[in-house]
Amino acid sequence: MKENIHQHIFNEYAQGIQAGRITPGTKLPSENELMKSYSTSRETVRKALNLLMQHGYIQKLKGKGSYVLDMGRMNFPITGLTSFKEMSGKIGRASHTHVHTTHNIEAPPAVVEALQLEPGAPVCEVIRVREIDNERVILDKDYFLPAIVGRLTAEIAAGSIYEYLEQVLKLVISYAKKEISVEVATIEDRELLDLHGLSHVVVVRNFVYLEDTTLFQYTESRHRLDKFQFVDFARRMP
Amino acid sequence: MKENIHQHIFNEYAQGIQAGRITPGTKLPSENELMKSYSTSRETVRKALNLLMQHGYIQKLKGKGSYVLDMGRMNFPITGLTSFKEMSGKIGRASHTHVHTTHNIEAPPAVVEALQLEPGAPVCEVIRVREIDNERVILDKDYFLPAIVGRLTAEIAAGSIYEYLEQVLKLVISYAKKEISVEVATIEDRELLDLHGLSHVVVVRNFVYLEDTTLFQYTESRHRLDKFQFVDFARRMP
């Protein structure tokens, strides 16, 4: 499992808070106490506590201690890099994915720009429609570099592509940039989604990078307006 | 003043990257070299580098080194807790704020819920309209606890309320939770904004907390659809 000490401490408390075993307002043991009870050094304890703080689980107060926030059990944290499959599990709604197309094509202009390709370069395009409560509300258009992912099958696309990339291809996803905007619905949006006459869709553009800083995926996630929500937790930087 | 060593190192590189003096792809000095050139310890250097990494300025590669990303100069980082005033400066567009109302009122139901108040409790309401390129595109509705902010004047509201709170009242803002969704425009939206017939607005709900974990402000920022953009940088968590 290769679990670090500080990650181990973080996990224990993060899970405890998320499961409600540790209630908001509770004071955590001091760094000195944690140090003893985990038989480790203070800096290691502090790494764990800082992780908990950065994730919004606790608040640290100089001279007082660390206190549990009630933000940890926050409604659906769509923040970060959470994928549709992880998310739909959390919200516990009837959801279903329909794979519309999976093929290698010449990159369309928008994708050439997004992935910084040569005009006419090949990309692997995967178009999926997400259904929640029997309504088609999300259109996902993914573009991968064939040199890296090879050819994706429909079966893979039906599940979690991230799971496949990380566990089978052993690719390590490192970071991503997201852009959220609202745009006029295209003809494709109208055909593949149940828009009920809504004129706009929320577009989430996602640029995904690997550990070696290679940009390897571009995703356009097109959501029906009324089914879109994004939650963000932010700390004030000094 | 009072600048930590690791914050100092962070600032030097962050500014260098943002100003373009350090170009993307550049390899940073190794931790050992930085340690010597700043006459400090390695853990301190690492704190600075981790900050740079968390902010998307660099990528660290085991066994190789730290490399500058081209994400640091990212377009309008509305992520985090950036306020309108800070932002409008960055995008460099003609912008103007019109203070519509500033008064203490009984909290409306939605605000009672958001700030967890007793029904009928007083709140300080500030309604402002943001103009960009001579179009009224953002409606900001702020609600503060009068016990903390007292009475805000129109002059203060015309500038940056955050500046006033932090520099005059010495309040320390610690963290915030944001929720982004799209909703049907209200009558008030139609009156105060130039919606050009658009039926929906993007609503950003902001819950702001102080250092002692007090929730003290609730903000509703209502944006015209086509003028809304949100950029997010996320790292994959282990």
Next chain:
DNA sequence: TAGTGGTCTAGACCACCCA
């Protein structure tokens, strides 16, 4: 093998909070 970043240790001094 030499250099890199990732983790950990056992101390230290400081500023802050509260009794």
Next chain:
DNA sequence: GGGTGGTCTAGACCACTAG
């Protein structure tokens, strides 16, 4: 004054990357 978190130090061992 005793406890708390914030910062820093000078070592150590490991896993990874490279030539």
